[in-house]
Amino acid sequence: MSLTAASLTLTGCFAEPSAHDAVRDFLVGWQSEDYELAAGRADGDPAVVRQALEAAKLDLDAASFRFRVTSLTREGDNTTAKFKAEVDLGENSPLWEYESTLPLHLVDGLWKVRWSQSVLHPQLKDGQRFAVRPDSQPRQKVLDRTGEALQRPGRLYVVGVTPSELGDQTSSVVKQLAAITRFAEDRLLSRVRSSPPGDFVQLATFGKDRYLDVQAKIAAIRPKVQVELQDQPVDPAPPRDIVGKVGALTPETEVKLGGPQRAGDSVGRNGLQKAYQNHLTGSTKTQVITLDLKTGEDVAVLKEWPGRPNGPVHTTIDTVTQTAADSAVLPTQAGTLVAVKASTGEILAIGTKDMSQVKDALGGKYPAGTAFSIVAADALVKAGVKPSQKLRCPSERTVGGAKFVQAAAQTQPVATFQEHFASGCVTALASLARRVKPEDLKRSAQAYGIGVTWQLPLKSFNGQMPDLVTDADKAKAIAGQSVEVSPLSMALIAAAVKSGTWHPPSLVTSPDRPDPAAEQAAAEPPAAVPVDPAVRSALFPMMRAGVTSSPAAQAGAGQVYGVAAAVPGQQLGWFVGWQGDVAIAVLTKNSDAASTAGRFFQALRNPQ
Structure with a gap:
């Protein structure tokens, strides 16, 4: 029951003279910061009582006090009120709850609280004060699949003070520091x-660039203000967008976060550093203690909260594979390469050149082009179309009213389905629309993860196929003109053919889920889907034929499987395939995707 409710209840229980009004006025005055009201109900010097109540709030840095009366008992001219206190320690600190008593006695016919420091807390004695000691743990690291850090140490400048060294300049120094930090x-x-x-009280943290901007101003108030240098894992290594940047907490981000951070802490700006901010930083260990006013030494610990432990984030990123991906895309005008472990769906690397690793590689929405013929072949083979079936590849073809144009007309227009698959003849592939039902194409797309609900701790796109009704709809889908995919979703399609099972992607192995406030909360992963053995038997030689004379297979030893495709009118090129247990999707702009794939496989075989 609240103090107000308790007051109303107790009013009718005791005849005058009752201590009830004194208890009510004292606790209501304390709670509402009407210290004049509270002091008027104590038997001590009103100025001393007012100062003690105000100091308690300041010493605890309390956002508020709340009280609830639990009992009121009288023995002659003495009364004891028992109450429970709730102290909000502020700045996302814990709620401190404790039980205490108010001893009362009659003074000139009025009930008064018998004043002493123990009124504030049973263990607080005269000559002592409250204090709060926070203890933040260092930020933990984002790790690759072998446990190596995916960031390099970066220097932070921690600005703070030691209260005992400020003396009567405390307000002046803090005023100057507030103007500099904007806190x-x-x-x-x-x-x-x-x-x-x-204790050294950490008040603000600066990165190198911002510290250089304010260094002269801070120097003007030194030595009252101290600067500690801390090396923390804040400089991301590749893949940088995925790992994310770390910065110092600013007044603006402090308002947005509302988490366990305190002014001066580091904060993840993007990527996994942001998605797992609370896990990487944990929550602050906090102690409420009493101090001796003369010596400043600890007297007792009244309450301690260990805080939520922090820990590293373990990812599936493989540093060797990441290095190969980065080197492969470097010569492109713009491009991205996503590599996954075919047998598991684990993301091994995300390389980019002038593209975003999150917005493009994971979450981009791009037309699939004839690279989608891998999925279309699943439905077509199940419908009875054989890889050896002969088809024409004219320069133009109309299917159900939809016109298709082959950019480079073949000199031998009649060839097998496998050959047209390998060369990406859009007019030949579109002609097969009448051989398959709309629901069968849709079913095959879902079996390879297109449109399936799967999520990562970072924003991603799982692909989208429109509703299929007419032959024109089917033909556009088979040609990949109406299907949107991300490079990640295409890499998973290649992985499914290689391994025989489509697996949902994974990027983080521990902890299980990102922070609740992350932009993309993790959902339960969908089930793995096996690939029809007959389809897989047909696709292996088809995808081997797709790279026989391709730069993707000319980079060294070992068999490469895949298919290359261009997206007409957008200067986009795809290569989707695998070598060994590494499946990839390459998307380039104004560059050859197959050559990028070849450089990747060569670098992977010959790591630097």
Whole structure:
């Protein structure tokens, strides 16, 4: 029951003279910061009582006090009120709850609280004060699949003070520091006042560039303000967009986060650093203690919260594969290469050149072009179309009213389905639309993850196929003109053919889920889907034929499987395939995707 409710209940239980009004006025005054009201109901010097109540709030850096009366008992001229206190320690700190008593006695016919420091807390004695000691743990690392850090140490500049060294300049120093950091002056001041006097109180953290901007201003208030240098894992290694950047907490991000951060902590700006911010930083260990006013030494620990432990984020990224991906896309005008472990769906590498690893490689929505013929072949083979079936590849063809144009007309227009698959003849592939039902194409697409609900801790796109009704609809889908995919979704399609099972993608192996506030919360992964053995037997030689004379297979020893495709009118090129247990999708702009794939496989075989 709240203090107000308790007051109403107790009013009718005791005849005058009752201590009820004194209990009510004292606790309501304390709770509402009407210290004049509270002091009027105590038997001590009103100025001393007011100062003690106000100091308790400052010493605890408390956002609020709340009280609930649990009992009121009288023995002659003495009464004891028992109450429960709830203290909000602010800045996302824990709620401190404790039980205490108010001893009351009659003074000139009025009930008064018998004043002493123990009124504030049973263990607080005269000559002592409250203090709060926070202890933040260092930020943990994002790791690759072998446990190596995916970031390099970066230097942070931690600015703070030691309260005992400020003396009567506390307010002046804090005012100057607030102007530099833009943190609220009252918040910084309360942090200083609530801390043990001999502790270094961290008030703000700067990255190198921002610190250089304010260095001269901070130097003007040194040595009252100290600067500690900390090397923390904040500089991301490849894949940088995926790992994410880390910066110092600013007043703006402090408002947005609302998590366990305190002014001065580091904060993930994007990527996994942002998605797992709370896990990487944990929550602050906090102690409420009492201090000796004369010596400043600890007297007792009244309450301790260990805080939520932090830990590293373990990813599926393979550093050797990542290096190969980065080197492969470097010569392109713009491009991305996504590599996954075919047998599991684990993301091994995401290389980019002038494209985003998140917005393009994971979450991009691009036309699939004839690279989608891998999925279309699944439905066509099941419908009875054989790889050896002869088909024409004219320069133009109309299917159900939809016109298809082959950019480079073949000199031998009649060839097998396998040969047209390998060369990406759009007019030949579109002609097969009448051989398959709309629902069968849709079913094959879903079996390879297109449109299936799967999520990663970072935003991603699982592909989309429109509703199929007419022959024209089917022909556009087979040619990949109406299907949108991401490079990640295409890499998973290649992985499914290689391994015999479509697996949903995974990027993080531990912890199980990102922070609740992450932009893309993880969902339960969909089930793996086996590939029809007959389809797989047909696709292997078809995808081997797709690279027989391709730059993707000319980079060295070992068999490469895949298919290359161009997206007319957009200067986009695809290569989708695999070598060994590494499946890839390459998307380039104004560059040869197959050559990029070849450089990747060569670099992977001959790592630097």
